[in-house]
Amino acid sequence: MSTNAAPDRPLLERHDQLEALAAAATAAGAGSGRFVLVAGAAGLGKTRLLAEARRVAARAGFAVLSARGAELEREFGFGVVRQLAEPALSALDPRRRAALFAGAAAPAAAVLDTVGGAPAAGDFASLHSLYWLVANACKGRPLALFCDDLHWADEASLRFLAYLLPRLDGLRLLVAGSARPGEPDAPRKLLDLISADDACRVLPLTPLSPPAGAEVLQALLPGTAHPAFLAACHAAAGGNPLLLRELAETVQLRGIAATAGNAERIAGLRTDAVGRRVRLWLDGLPDAGVRVARAVATLGGEATLATAAELAGVGLPAALAAVADLERADILRPLPADGTPARFGDVTDLERADIPRPLPADGASARGGAGAGPEQGGALPPLPGGGASGRYEFVHPLVRTAVYEGMGLAGKADWHRRAARLLAAGGAPAERGAAHLLRIPADGDPESARTLRRAADGALGRGAPDAAVAYLERCLAEPAGREARLELLTRAGTASTLVDVGAGVAYLREALDLTAEPRPRAVIAYTLGRALSYTGRNDEALALLARAEGWVPAHDEELRRRLIATRVNMAMYFTRHGAPARAAELAALRDLPPHESAGGRMLDCVLAMHDGMAGDPGGVPRAERGIGDGLLVREALGDAALHGGWATLLAADRPGAMGLLDAAVAAAHRTGSQFALTGVLTFRGMGWYWRGQLAEAEADLRGAIRAAEVAGIGAGRPFAGPYLMLTLIEQGRLDEAAATMRWIGVPDPAPPIGPWYLYLDARAALHHARERHADAAASALAAGESFARHGFDNPAFVPWRTRAALALHLLDRSAEARELAAESLRRARRWGAPRATGHALRVLGLLTGGPEGLDRLAEAAAILAPSPARLEHATALRDLGSALRRAGRRADARTHLAEALELAQVCGATVLARSARAELRAAGARAAGRDRSGPxxxxxxxxxxxxxxxxxxxxxxxxxxxxxxxxxxxxxxxxxxxxxxxxxxxxxxxxxxxxxxxxxxxxxxxxxx
CATH class of the missing domain: 1.10.10.10 (Winged helix-like DNA-binding domain superfamily/Winged helix DNA-binding domain)
Known part of the structure; x- marks a missing residue:
């Protein structure tokens, strides 16, 4: 009896899941990509279900690629992705490979270690290029990706799947995976992000019913089993198909008859049914069989016969006999050799696919077929072993676990040590050997340290910093000289800031203590200060950065200004000292001569942000100097200093600001990290919101939130969240806005230190939309208090006064309301931007009423008309038209209300459009507005x-x-x-x-x- 014959057995009580997988394949084949996740405990048949789905996809004409997560390869950056791609890519000729890596897919060559690939400089750039590789691959022929055991997948591959999820529509792509819920040490956050996505269909598996369990057992046991015996087996196995089979195997090995009288004996077999059965078989095998099984377990559960034999220390003939014994024992099985590897598509498929060349910078047409991507020569290095016909794996991961755990701690360490040396001697990629070194204690072997460092370099080159950190951590356990250890600590600390900031702090602090030279100390302090801030230790970070400024050599003005910029930017949001305490230093910094370096531009942007939020229009030319020529995008894309330059120009309604952000988004896609993309999309989304382009704002802000969640970046919540709330409120989607408010996760009351004024302002807007006027007034006033605590009071950034004024007016506190609105107008006029001035004029006009109010509303509309602030302009037109209607000037009212309706519809402002339409009808309009076309x-x-x-x-x-x-x-x-x-x-x-x-x-x- 052998589970190797499993595909021939009927798949019991999985009809609904099979239908769902078949429907997903049908939809994907028609161009509507699908992602399906099979979830269930070990032994419930996830792998078997995916195998059936693979057959369905293959029969439907899909190119089918498969991979499996493995415990040994959790730190192997993009390991699952590489399993999927490498066999297919190795079968392609250079022409086909060049077509696949054309255009935006080119950096994926570095992720997959193909020849001639340009390095991927950031984790997001890697994800984006892999998406385009998949998009190119499934253009000519539908593609199915099967990823088993995702609970053991590496985090870089899971991030790619999470990135792929919202981009499935329009692709002829089926992605099907499996995972065990609650698996210890699984990358839970990423798995939850995938399974909770609306685009992911989760198919839960449950244990078999007693009748189905009896059917499984009766097929495995000789003769006719007694119902009581079958019931006892079902109860002992909990309806788990694998455990049912293991019990049946153990029953036969022990010679237990399937009678009613033996039913009670089953309860004693239920614990560790798999391990018990495996031990019984191994005890009866020759030593060579045991050693080969342990070799395959050490190599990760899948290996070539030649590699396993060499590691086991047995000759090839003995290894052949051993695997035959292990097959009969239902422990190992050969990987199927069912023909040539799956191909991404025929040449004609790729020629029809319209894969583009990169567009010329001058915008000239680039029509045509396959682009001239980098030609790749030769086959990719395979995963350990070689061809499919000589590779073996365990029949189930639990069987591998039983063999592996039976080796004992000392035994496992010895096997992994020998495996690492064997792979290094055979020229395997460094990460293969490093995977084994991660599982043994340091042994002082210099070759181990070199292997781990090479593996870290490879992981960073592919945009997998989490894998690099794991290798560097292990490398640090090996003895090293002071200089070598300092380099490792610095690299580990820098990489950790993208993965685990707390760990990065510890590494960088030790590196700082080891560094004697002043300038290197200042450089490390710069990175450590930012890491401390990310973990909320802002006072400590500020003190360190201030000390580090004294370590900078007199001639190094670039580094000095970079440190000052970082400290001042941090102090803007998180200092416990009031604005007056910073006034003297800020005045001195403003008087510094310009410095044409990245550090000098960073300081310009930070000062511009401070002055802009304080309402000083002098911040605008400083922002233009800091960010206008793109130097910071090229050299400091992920630094928060850029945010200040963008925000200041956006608040000033500068027409070129969105173009600068477009260029930054493009750079983030080409070379950037998730951290960089989170910031860029947040501020471009803010710009779209201020301009009234709500669909664009929502897309960017949700993209920023998605990037933050995939990378685990909490720092983006207080910025992206509030602007998404405001965007949703304008569309009347109040429940979604409330859900976003909960996602931001601010305690109530909001902390006194931090940029919580944005959150409080958005919360006031939500209360106002729900007609909770007292709560709206309280939140708006709290936003103003928080804003002022940081020394800021520019209504272009946080219009708390007008927000509070509208609420107070509805609470019959009109005098207070008008006073707040008048002060907001005074400050907006000083700032001088049309959006802020028009907004303040509009609110004061509403609260004033009469001819004076009407004049202010008309002035607001006139100021806003030539500005990019479409939504604010539409709102001013609506309020002006309403006031004219109430004054009896119905014809004039209809003109402005029709214009307001048109603009509101273009903006996607559902609430405003509904209000303008109602006012139009009240003004006697026969139609709902003018129907226009054009740009x-x-x-x-x-x-x-x-x-x-x-x-x-x-x-x-x-x-x-x-x-x-x-x-x-x-x-x-x-x-x-x-x-x-x-x-x-x-x-x-x-x-x-x-x-x-x-x-x-x-x-x-x-x-x-």
Missing amino acids: RVLTPSEYKVAGLAALGHSNRAIAQRLFVTPKTVEVHLSSVYRKLRVTDRRAMAEIVNGWPEGGEPVPAPRPIG
Whole structure:
């Protein structure tokens, strides 16, 4: 009896799951990508179910690629991804491989260690390039990726699956995985992120019912088993199919008859049924069989016969006999040799796939077929072993665990040590040997340290910092000289800031203590100070950074300004000392001559942010100097200093600000990290919200939140969360806004230190939308108190006064309300930006009423008309039209209300559009508003897509240019056709080619009043 025949047995009580997998394959084949996760305890049949799904996908014409998580390879960066890709890529000729790695997929070559791949400089760049590799692969032929045992997968691969999830639509791609809930040491956060995603269909597996369990047992036991015996076996195994089979095997090995009288004996066999059965078999095998089983267990449960034989210390003939014994014992099974490896597609498939070349910088057309990506020569290095026909694996992970745990602690260490040496001698990739070194104590072997350092270099080059940290941690356990240890500590600390900031602090602190030279101490202190801030130890960070400034050599002004910028930026949000205590230093810093370096530009941006939030318009030219030429995007993309430059220019309504952020987003996709992308998308989302482009704002802010969750970045919550709340409120999605507020996770009351004024302001807006006016007033006033505590009072950033004024007015506290609104207008006029000034004028006009109020509303609309602040302009037009209607000027009212409705609809502001439509009807309008077409009715993304399509670029080329999916481009083009009232690209191009270049259509000024 052998479970090797498992595929021939019927799959009991899994009909619903099989149907769901088949339906997912059908949808994926039609271009609607699907992700399915089979979840259940060990032994419930997850692997068997995926095997059935693989057969379904293969019969449907999918290219099928498979991988499996392994305990030994949890730290192997992108290990599961590489298992999926390497066998297929090794079968491709250079032409096909070049087509797959064309365009945005090129950096994936570094992730997969292919020849000629450019290094991937950040973890996000790696994820983005892998997405495009998959998109290229499934264009010509549907692709199915099967990932078993994801609870043992490496975190980099799980991050890729989490990145892929929201981008499935439009791909002919099926992703199916399996995982055990509650598995110890599993990357729970990432698995939860995947399983909780709306795009993921979770298929839970439950134990078999007693009748199904009896059917399994009766097929395995000789003769007719007594029902009482079958019931006892089912109860002992808990309905688990694997344990039922193991019990049946043990019963036969022990010669227990399946009678009613023997039913009571089953209870004694239920504990460790797998281990008991494996030990019984191993005890009866020759020593060579035991050693080969242990060798395969050491190598991770899958190995070539030659490698296992060498590690076991037995000759190849003895190894062949041993694996035959282990197959008969139902311990090992050969990996199927069912033909050539799966291919990504035929040459003709790739030629039809319209895989783009990178677009020229000048925007010229790049139409055509397969792009000229890097040619790859030779086959990829395979996972340990070689060809499929000589590879063996355990019949189930629990069987491997039983063999492995039977080796004892000392035995396991000895086997892993020998495996690491064997792999190193055979020229295997460093990470293969490092995986074994992670499981043994330090032994002082210099070769071990070299292997671990090479493995860390490889992991960092692929954008897998978590794997690099694991290797560096283990390397630090080996003896090393002072200089070598200092280098390892610095590298481990820097890499840990992207993975586990707390661990990074410990490494960097030790590195600082080991460093004697002043400048290296200052460099380490810079990284350590930021890491301390990420863990909430801001006072400690500020003190360290201040000391470090004294360690900088007199000639190194770049490093000095970088340290000052980091300290001042941190103090802006987290210092416990009031703004007056910083005033003298800030004045001195403003008087410093400009310094054309990254550190000098960082300081410019930080001072610009401080001055801008304090309401000083002098911060705007400083921000332009700091960020305008793109130096910081090239050299410090992930640094928080950039945020200050962007925010100041956005608050000042500078027209070029969004273009700077577009360039930063592009850089983050090409070379950046998840941390960098979180910041870039947050501030671009804020800019879209301030401009009233709500769909764009929501997309960016949700992208920032997703990146933060995938990378475990908590620092983005108080920034991205509040602006997403405000965006959702404008669309009337109050329950979603409340859910976002809970996600931010701020305690009540909000802490006195930190940027919680954004959260309090958004909470006030939510209370106002729900007509909880007292709560709205209290939250708005609390936001103002928090904002002032940091020395800030610019209504362009936090309009707390007008928010409180509207609530107080509804509470019959109109005098207080008007006073707050008037002060807000005074400060907005000093700042001088149209959005803030128009907003304050509008609110004060509403609260004043009468002719004076009407004049203020008209002035607000006039100021806002030429600005990019569409939503604020629409709101001013709505309020002006309402006031004119109440004053009896119905014709004038209808003009402004119709314009307000049109703009509100373009912005996606559902609540405002509903209000404007109601006011229009009250003003006697016969229609709901004017129906217009042209660039002003398009969103910025639609505008960009239309312009590129008019130049002749394909959907995939546009998607790569704009860092979106091809499906998103398709959706945008459909919307453009509808809005422009055309049916094809040629007609669209005739309209679009007359528009000005650029990605943000701005409405022309209109007379008001």
